[in-house]
Amino acid sequence: MSEFRFHVQASDGAARTGAIHTPRGEIRTPAFMPVGTAGTVKAMLPQSVRETGADIILGNTYHLMLRPGAERVARLGGLHKFMAWERPILTDSGGFQVMSLAKLRKLTDAGVTFQSHIDGATIELTPERSIEIQRLLDSDITMVLDECPAYGADKKAYDTSLDLTLAWAQRSKGAFSLRPGYALFGIVQGGVFEDLRQRSIAGLQAIGFDGYAVGGLAVGEGQEAMFATLDMTMPHVPDDKPHYLMGVGTPDDILGAVQRGIDMFDCVMPTRSGRTGKGFTRRGEINIRNARHALDPRPIDALCTCDACTGYSRAYLNHLFKADEMLGAMLLTRHNLTYYQDLMKDIRTAIAAGTLAAFAAEARAGWALGDIETPSGDWA
Amino acid sequence: MSEFRFHVQASDGAARTGAIHTPRGEIRTPAFMPVGTAGTVKAMLPQSVRETGADIILGNTYHLMLRPGAERVARLGGLHKFMAWERPILTDSGGFQVMSLAKLRKLTDAGVTFQSHIDGATIELTPERSIEIQRLLDSDITMVLDECPAYGADKKAYDTSLDLTLAWAQRSKGAFSLRPGYALFGIVQGGVFEDLRQRSIAGLQAIGFDGYAVGGLAVGEGQEAMFATLDMTMPHVPDDKPHYLMGVGTPDDILGAVQRGIDMFDCVMPTRSGRTGKGFTRRGEINIRNARHALDPRPIDALCTCDACTGYSRAYLNHLFKADEMLGAMLLTRHNLTYYQDLMKDIRTAIAAGTLAAFAAEARAGWALGDIETPSGDWA
Numbered sequence: 126m127s128e129f130r131f132h133v134q135a136s137d138g139a140a141r142t143g144a145i146h147t148p149r150g151e152i153r154t155p156a157f158m159p160v161g162t163a164g165t166v167k168a169m170l171p172q173s174v175r176e177t178g179a180d181i182i183l184g185n186t187y188h189l190m191l192r193p194g195a196e197r198v199a200r201l202g203g204l205h206k207f208m209a210w211e212r213p214i215l216t217d218s219g220g221f222q223v224m225s226l227a228k229l230r231k232l233t234d235a236g237v238t239f240q241s242h243i244d245g246a247t248i249e250l251t252p253e254r255s256i257e258i259q260r261l262l263d264s265d266i267t268m269v270l271d272e273c274p275a276y277g278a279d280k281k282a283y284d285t286s287l288d289l290t291l292a293w294a295q296r297s298k299g300a301f302s303l304r305p306g307y308a309l310f311g312i313v314q315g316g317v318f319e320d321l322r323q324r325s326i327a328g329l330q331a332i333g334f335d336g337y338a339v340g341g342l343a344v345g346e347g348q349e350a351m352f353a354t355l356d357m358t359m360p361h362v363p364d365d366k367p368h369y370l371m372g373v374g375t376p377d378d379i380l381g382a383v384q385r386g387i388d389m390f391d392c393v394m395p396t397r398s399g400r401t402g403k404g405f406t407r408r409g410e411i412n413i414r415n416a417r418h419a420l421d422p423r424p425i426d427a428l429c430t431c432d433a434c435t436g437y438s439r440a441y442l443n444h445l446f447k448a449d450e451m452l453g454a455m456l457l458t459r460h461n462l463t464y465y466q467d468l469m470k471d472i473r474t475a476i477a478a479g480t481l482a483a484f485a486a487e488a489r490a491g492w493a494l495g496d497i498e499t500p501s502g503d504w505a
Numbered sequence: 506m507s508e509f510r511f512h513v514q515a516s517d518g519a520a521r522t523g524a525i526h527t528p529r530g531e532i533r534t535p536a537f538m539p540v541g542t543a544g545t546v547k548a549m550l551p552q553s554v555r556e557t558g559a560d561i562i563l564g565n566t567y568h569l570m571l572r573p574g575a576e577r578v579a580r581l582g583g584l585h586k587f588m589a590w591e592r593p594i595l596t597d598s599g600g601f602q603v604m605s606l607a608k609l610r611k612l613t614d615a616g617v618t619f620q621s622h623i624d625g626a627t628i629e630l631t632p633e634r635s636i637e638i639q640r641l642l643d644s645d646i647t648m649v650l651d652e653c654p655a656y657g658a659d660k661k662a663y664d665t666s667l668d669l670t671l672a673w674a675q676r677s678k679g680a681f682s683l684r685p686g687y688a689l690f691g692i693v694q695g696g697v698f699e700d701l702r703q704r705s706i707a708g709l710q711a712i713g714f715d716g717y718a719v720g721g722l723a724v725g726e727g728q729e730a731m732f733a734t735l736d737m738t739m740p741h742v743p744d745d746k747p748h749y750l751m752g753v754g755t756p757d758d759i760l761g762a763v764q765r766g767i768d769m770f771d772c773v774m775p776t777r778s779g780r781t782g783k784g785f786t787r788r789g790e791i792n793i794r795n796a797r798h799a800l801d802p803r804p805i806d807a808l809c810t811c812d813a814c815t816g817y818s819r820a821y822l823n824h825l826f827k828a829d830e831m832l833g834a835m836l837l838t839r840h841n842l843t844y845y846q847d848l849m850k851d852i853r854t855a856i857a858a859g860t861l862a863a864f865a866a867e868a869r870a871g872w873a874l875g876d877i878e879t880p881s882g883d884w885a
């Protein structure tokens with residue numbers, strides 16, 4: 126079995142393009158990972174996820190540990206076989222969802238105890254158990270369990286939390302069984318405070334990880350603060366390892382983060398939006414439920430080559446959403462994921478060509494234009 | 506443009522196999538038509554519907570006239586283009602859904618006035634308007650507007666209703682614009698009464714149609730009464746035209762109806778069941794939500810070659826349904842439609858070989874066996 130290996134092929138400013146090699150396939154970077162929360166990228170067949178251009182997907186430890194359960198997935202051959210996705214899978218540690226979804230949370234140095242949001246069962250998640258669950262799922266990239274203060278906490282809270290997060294990172298490393306081709310990523314915390322971010326990075330580096338994620342962002346601080354934090358953080362993260370910005374974001378967020386040295390992203394935005402009628406286009410976002418689309422024979426995005434754009438009109442999608450037809454979510458999710466993967470591909474091409482700044486300016490100008498106009502007259 | 510044409514290639518007892526030729530493609534008979542109520546076969550991409558083996562789908566006039574509206578569909582290029590299904594479409598007249606779904610129905614000789622179940626608008630459906638809507642949708646096979654008494658009405662009510670239905674059939678024929686390749690089917694009514702069914706057939710034959718449907722069955726009378734009605738009805742229906750049994754049914758219903766001379770079927774059962782967790786197998790029906798499937802690594806039906814059966818376990822489908830994941834409905838619908846189309850294919854093959862009775866006995870014996878057993882021990 127081959128090793129887990131990352132190499133940078135080209136860089137353009139702080140941005141890099143390259144690939145992560147794993148036994149289950151190559152991950153072209155910068156990469157966007159569609160979110161497959163409960164063992165499925167919602168509304169998508171796995172082969173359709175691959176057709177959009179995805180090299181890797183993300184699975185949620187919190188959801189899978191509660192249902193169907195990590196031991197059950199292991200017994201059925203692991204998450205890849207269970208959900209028929211043969212390529213790499215990254216799993217989060219479960220910590221973030223415990224904080225955002227579970228009830229009656231109790232945090233101690235040992236770990237966190239909580240009540241399942243599904244059946245109310247009391248469950249303990251420790252760094253060791255999180256690593257074990259991710260091994261049972263057979264995750265290719267395992268994330269350490271971390272702790273992230275609620276947005277708006279004061280610096281002292283972030284400082285104390287960082288001690289716990291670093292201790293948990295050490296315990297996660299200790300619990301992780303080294304296997305060729307499998308990777309463990311550390312998570313940089315420290316809020317928007319430069320000294321804390323630097324202390325976090327130094328601590329993680331001393332432990333040693335196969336990749337470094339930036340956590341605690343996209344939690345309400347806004348794009349400006351997020352970019353400022355990346356500006357103060359990324360120069361200190363080891364260059365020879367993949368950099369992963371967790372839970373980000375809009376196309377514009379991704380572009381800005383790539384320009385600051387990020388290699389990997391995950392976000393529910395393209396899939397969740399696909400189920401609620403929001404579509405991403407080269408002219409910004411649209412709400413397909415809007416009456417202006419009801420007679421529009423044009424595709425969502427004329428430059429997109431996905432099945433939804435080559436086969437169906439905005440009018441049809443508008444009808445499907447109004448009639449609550451599942452096919453609406455299926456088609457718009459497919460489009461949105463294709464849009465995101467096309468963006469990543471264009472970003473990789475631009476970095477390789479040394480033209481990322483020009484590409485970014487052009488993409489942003491397109492988004493700023495707003496949606497294509499509806500011809501005057503009797504549409505809608 | 507070629508003509509609409511039906512030919513029987515082989516028969517076996519009262520059962521026939523052959524094909525309906527239309528400019529949009531051939532319909533192999535006996536045929537099962539998946540139901541695409543609102544311009545989509547629920548939870549299915551149109552190419553996936555075709556992959557299951559469907560030659561034709563059914564669209565519901567009632568739903569499409571209310572949303573998005575027949576004129577709107579026409580303006581967008583017709584129903585085939587709207588929903589990206591290039592093969593034949595049969596549309597019903599809307600009458601049945603007015604009776605089952607609409608509020609404040611008022612029936613007169615002219616037609617039926619009702620309130621939309623979507624927005625409460627008052628709408629009139631006449632034989633002429635139903636034919637016009639189906640022309641606007643560009644339906645390949647148009648159905649006449651008929652009237653069907655509520656199940657359990659007395660013979661006098663069926664007799665009076667039949668007068669109206671025959672008058673509407675005449676008006677429907679007058680309103681239908683003859684176009685090469687397009688067909689108009691009459692609907693035989695008359696409840697479970699032999700003399701009324703015969704009067705209905707004679708009346709329709711005098712008007713002249715491209716195919717004859719049997720209506721007013723599968724409305725609560727039970728399989729025995731349905732088969733008895735077919736036994737007294739089918740010998741009188743013209744042999745050289747397609748015979749369509751509306752809204753039927755279970756695999757066993759279909760098999761029995763084919764043995765009585767039916768060539769075409771439609772039913773929501775495979776698609777609706779696919780969304781509620783019911784799966785059809787060669788060993789009868791299963792409920793995939795049942796705990797016995799939670800650790801079962803086997804496919805729904807080991808003899809099925811659909812994507813759902815070749816790629817996923819019962820355990821995974823059980824998980825998807827428990828987690829309310831859309832992919833569960835997508836996969837099980839695909840399986841159920843494949844199961845129905847495989848059944849039709851096997852039926853056609855058996856008729857051509859003159860072995861329908863043996864095939865029917867074998868299929869029924871399989872259904873009667875019940876689901877494959879769960880190995881003893883620690884599953885579930």
